[in-house]
Amino acid sequence: MNHVASKNLNLTLKIWRQAGPKQPGGLKTYQVRGISTDMSFLEMLDVLNEQLIASGEEPVAFDHDCREGICGTCGVVINGQAHGPDSGTTTCQLHMRRFHDGDTIVIEPWLAKAFPIVRDLIVDRSAFDRIIQAGGFVSVNTGNAPEANTTLVPHHVQQDAMNAAACIGCGACVASCKNASAMLFVSAKVSHLASLPQGQAERSKRVLNMVATMDAEHFGNCTNTGECEAACPAKIKLSNIAQLNREYMKAALLSKE
Amino acid sequence: MVTVADTPLDGRCPDGNIASRWDQRKRDLKLVAPNNKRKYTVIVVGTGLAGGSAAASLAELGYNVLSFCIQDSPRRAHSIAAQGGINAAKNYQNDGDSVWRLFYDTVKGGEWRARESNVYRLATLSTSIIDQCVAQGVPFAREYGGTLTNRSFGGAQVSRTFYCGGQTGQQLLLGAYQAMMRQVSGGGIKLFTRREMLDLVVVDGIARGIVTRDLVTGKYETFVSDAVVLCTGGYGNAYYLSTMAKTCNVTAAWRCHKRGAYFANPCFTQIHPTCIPVSGDHQSKLTLMSESLRNDGRVWVPKTKGDTRSPDQIPEDERDYYLERRYPSYGNLAPRDVSSRAAKERCDAGFGVGPSGMSVYLDFSKAIKEDGESVIREKYGNLFHMYERITDENPYKVPMRIYPAVHYTMGGLWVDYNLQSNLPGLYVLGEANFSDHGANRLGASALMQGLADGYFVIPYTVGDHIATRKVKPISADRPEFHEALEAAKSRTAAILNVKGTHSTEHFHRALGKIMWDHVGMARNEKGLLHAIEQIKTLREQFWHDVKVIGSGETLNQNLEHAGRVADFLEFAELLARDALYRDESCGGHFREEHQTEEGECERNDADFSYVSAWEYQGIGTESILHKEPLTFVDAPFGVRSYK
Amino acid sequence: MTDSTAQCKTGLLGCLGLSWFFRLLSSSIGQKFVMGLTGLLLCGFLVAHLAGNLLLFAGAEPFNHYAHALHSQWELLALAEFGLVVLFLAHVYLAVTTTIGNYRARRDFYVLKQSKVPGRIIGANSWMFASGSVVLGFVILHLIDLRLGLRSSLHYLPEENFEAPFRNTLAALSDPISRVVYFLGAIILGVHLSHGFASAFQSLGLNHPKYTPLIKIIGKIFGVIIAVGFASIVVFVPGMWR
Structure with a gap:
């Protein structure tokens, strides 16, 4: 043994x-x-x-x-x-x-x-809920869904989406960041939904609204130190933040939102 | 002696062809016009798969939804911990699956103690669930070509389980949570987090609201509604050690029961065979290792009693692969209840391994030798890693040690076909109700039930209650609200006033030990009678001796826990009484008096083919038993053999 | 029409239909995008600046020719200088505002803080603002010395003199204290770049499993080249052309 x-x-x-x-x-x-x-x-x-x-x-x-x-x-x-x-x-x-x-x-x-x-070791993380509320979803009412296999998702795309979707929303990224930035959390949801075909319709609107809410909630900015990635229990990758940056700039510069 | 009600309880299922019953019911249900829906308020308690999906769907329809959860965010509900997957009769694998086969497997898996009509509806709705979740962006596993893939799970001969790695529950819950948050942003849902439901308010015989305590400020509040939807999960924590999350409790369901809602089949509890064994007295919870491990792992104990040699020193012919020996056709993949009892039998007989002798080996050495370590790592890497983190043993080198643990509770508040309890206006969904799994639940079926109830049943049936009963607006100034509010306050005050010497934790552990020893995997009359007496005594001790520090006006986790344990101490007695009255063995309920010569369940369809729905009569007074007879036409009684 | 009137209430940018641009610039990601972009453009300037200055090794003649050729195109130079000033000010302004914002967002500090990044002992990247500040101070000094010609202790040759660029540069490095300051300025700039270069790519959203590891290495090498390049001038040039 x-x-x-x-x-x-x-x-x-x-x-x-x-x-x-x-x-x-x-x-x-x-x-x-x-x-x-x-x-x-x-x-x-x-x-x-x-x-x-x-x-x-x-x-x-x-x-x-x-x-x-x-x-x-x-x-x-x-x-x-x-x-x-x-x-x-x-x-x-x-x-x-x-x-x-x-x-x-x-x-x-x-x-x-x-x-x-x-109180003591308990903090209020409801800001995370408000960020999701701002756009971290696919707008599809119950009963509206097409047959599942009509939406094809290649294996590697599913895996990327799954890796990002694995975020458990604990807040360790914010806690470990010297800037108290929530970029890793926000990027995980943005990447998850932006990589899937189901997330395309609201792709621009989602990232613009989620980032606006993140900023309004007083989270700090990202300075690419990588502390969040190292602290993340779900092993969410820093590359998601790059994707978030890309998604945001694309939406801000090119979309009609 | 138990008083049995004269009139049998009616599940109010539609008649006719089983395949068209749900359509028929949908035709008969009354509707509320779209612009009228916003005039009605629906309370949804709990935000797991059932509660989250119900709140989102009802708000989409236009109802004002008030959603409550005990955690700091709806996304924390314990549905999140489900690992394996969700069943659906899609037949994507072309392997002979159908709605009927899923229906039959579920009835058989539950040992013919579930309601046929409900199970058939569940199997029918299963396919829509997958469609809905995919549309929400749930990242189900895919084939290289992009289509959905499936895996096999216990109790079925087809591959119908959809999954997202080992985190299916998490992804499905996040889907429901996101759908909910979309409604929160649209104003359809008002969200109340860190609120605990402490009572149900019944006005003129109809459920019209709830009493809650704000867990941060300690403030009590009442909420008025036109219907209450309870999605508060199972009661496994009555056993203290279980695979449940720490806040899982019976309080909301129990308070509804005390207000008149019947509690059905509480003795049907599922003990999951593959959990990491207890390592010491400090243990606060048990961790499940996915059932899928038994695809490659072989379960064994030494043939010699009290053999303390390390497993690699025990030669092949001195090992007892007891599952393969007893159930040659299913082997290590025998269903949960059967495998759990077999492990207990070996350990009780003195063949168990590990420091306490209360565990068995789950050995991957043969699979590693045949397929190579890399293949096993790819399949189960995360589970092996979790096992090593908890036990500090490397399962690639030494066999895992496992032991059964309380996992899921099939019993719950009684509901009819519309998921409405006997109290009009009170609906119960997901694990909190009793309806679909009978005496034993099959793997990957809990997620299916929670979502079917929330996405596809409640949106239809709630409207019928509102439209038929023409519920009128009422005010929270009604005496019923005041009475319930005061009752909740005084109960909390009473707990704080005991000022005894033993902590809540002490009483919870003591209750857990009684339950596990006498109302656990194997039960008998003597033990159950003994347990009932012990529970009563413990309950009295609790109210004389519990020590809760702090006040009720602040965040006080110790006080919350004490309130929940107080309810478990009342509820546990009902659980034991139900187990005592059900004088047969079936599924998760094993009465030692009723077993075959080989130690298998001996069911008694002639006398016990009914749902036991208990009506509360007061603490210390025996409940009245209402029986809902169960008939099986489309899935006729059979023998549940896995030999 | 009603749209644009409504927008006009939000100010000039709104009237021009550019309130989105203002929103972008005030967002966290917009700001770090600008930070990264200005940083990379300034890196481009550094390359050109270093290349020109390495001519100091070749002696007075080539360097003076280069300098005069540069200054003869004064319209282009003015434009470039204006551009540089804008880039630099934007970079500095955003560094200050985001640092203040980030400090406010952190608000409370841990009694004990340790990095979880493998091998990282102190948060190396907390040096960005510190190193940037040093670089800023150095740039100001450098401009006073050689662009504005304001260091009173130096005897500048007038600009008309063909020898001025070379002589004035050497004059600025004539005393040991100046040399130490310039040397340290070059090294700290290198440190700043060794994180900043790769970080800018991340901020611009340019992250790819195939290229990011390479970019990170290039960033380190770039930092070393810039630091060694400028430092070598400080160390060797004064001795070579005494």
């Missing part, structure tokens, strides 16, 4: 605590003992919260749901890295065997003007 038997870790946690959006926040230090290396990062936080409840202190609020890396709900900055040290991994899929006995772990929420803090 190449499984290393589980060990127990004693850790020092420095966690951002903030009672509400307007309240001041700061790092608070906690000790946790006997954390099994088989635990996920969130299970380690569960242990801390049980400990806090036992001592009468309010547990740390953090977003999480599916705990299998697909819903995009969880996400914290762990020692300065969005979703922690592993690439292509969400916080819920990060395991404690990645850490050592005696480590100090700094845990902060996603920070960006467009993602105001709700």
